[in-house]
Amino acid sequence: MPREPEKGVVLINVLVILALTASVVYAMISLSDLAILRSQRFSAAGQALALISGGEASAIVALRRDMTEAPQTDNLREPWALVGQQEVPIEGGSFALQIADAQAKFNLNNLPQSGALGAQTLQRIVALLDLPADVGPRIAARLTQPQPLVRMADLVAEAGLTPDEVTRLAQLATVLPSRTDININTAPDVLLAVITDNPVQARSLQGIRKRQGFLTPKDLAAANVILASGVGFVSRYFEVTVDVTIADTAQSMQSILQRRTGRGGQPEVVAIFRQSPQVAAKPPQAATSP
Known part of the structure; x- marks a missing residue:
């Protein structure tokens, strides 16, 4: 059907x-x-x-x-x-x-107030990190402006550094909103050598710090070390x-x-x-x- x-x-x-x-x-x-x-x-x-x-x-x-x-x-x-x-x-x-x-x-925003001493410290850091010699002057030129640096990364656009140069510089430098001392109790050994600019004194301080974990003004006096301004303990x-x-x-x-x-x-x-x-x-x- x-x-x-x-x-x-x-x-x-x-x-x-x-x-x-x-x-x-x-x-x-x-x-x-x-x-x-x-x-x-x-x-x-x-x-x-x-x-x-x-x-x-x-x-x-x-x-x-x-x-x-x-x-x-x-x-x-x-x-x-x-x-x-x-x-x-x-x-x-x-x-x-x-x-x-x-x-x-090292706080880069210290440069305008630290004068020649700060510029010398930065230049020693630049040399230690094997960065181009003009990195320090370029950063110093940027900091002649009234506004401080806000971030390390701003150095690329504002000082002409490459990202790789900023990364390497950040090993020993930073950006903080106000003037600060470098704490010698927490600074790495290589920066301690930069601060003293004296290998013998640097090794002496490194040895004391390694033994007792920190440094005091008495330790510096006993080691006959006189640190420049911009260095502290806190x-x-x-x-x-x-x-x-x-x-x-x-x-x-x-x-x-x-x-x-x-x-x-x-x-x-x-x-x-x-x-x-x-x-x-x-x-x-x-x-x-x-």
């Missing part, structure tokens, strides 16, 4: 409706999976930010306590320097905290870097902390600069052949 044409049309319509329904269901499931994934990433980002804030807070507490307990010295054997935490596993990821004395380097600025990975989200924050006397003469530590954390998804692992 021949099939009626109307039945064939109905069958086709049913199949079309089923196909459309399947497409809608698939789209809804895909959107639901996407929403869940997005929610998980937001949750991971929130956890990472909380851990970053906690890491910075622990550095602030340690530095504030040090202002009260040991105001005469800042050295790498003190509790604030031991707050740093190498990368450790945490639930769902990893956590790392680094704290460094920002005054362990610091006001510190760099903190916190790196956190949760699931497939990695975040990092760098901040500059300043120690100062607050209202009522109370010690306080404040963040004067933060590099906003940027979210980065971990790259997928490359497939390996069996």
Whole structure:
């Protein structure tokens, strides 16, 4: 018996409706999976930010306590320097905290006030790092302007240095918002040699610092070392870097902390600069052949 044409049309319509329904269901499931994934990433980002804030807070507490307990010295054997935490596993990821004395380097913004002495120190740093001889004069020319440098990276556009030259210079130089002394208790050995400009005296100071962990004015007097202005034993600025990975989200924050006397003469530590954390998804692992 021949099939009626109307039945064939109905069958086709049913199949079309089923196909459309399947497409809608698939789209809804895909959107639901996407929403869940997005929610998980937001949750991971929130956890990472909380851990970053906690890491910075622990550095602030340690530095504030040090202002009260040991105001005469800042050295790498003190509790604030031991707050740093190498990368450790945490639930769902990893956590790392680094704290460094920002005054362990030569502050380029000192140049306008330090005159010939500062220019000589910078030139010795340039020579030690095997940088072009004109790097120092170019930086000095930039700092004749009223505005201080804000970041080391600004030397590329404002002083004509290359990114590689800035990276190398950053080993021993930095940029801080006000005039600062170089802390000889935290400065690297090579910078100690630059400061003294005397290999014998530098080795003597390095030996004392290695034995007892720090230097004092009495140590310098006993070693017959007279340091020029711009050198000290304590610091006001510190760099903190916190790196956190949760699931497939990695975040990092760098901040500059300043120690100062607050209202009522109370010690306080404040963040004067933060590099906003940027979210980065971990790259997928490359497939390996069996």
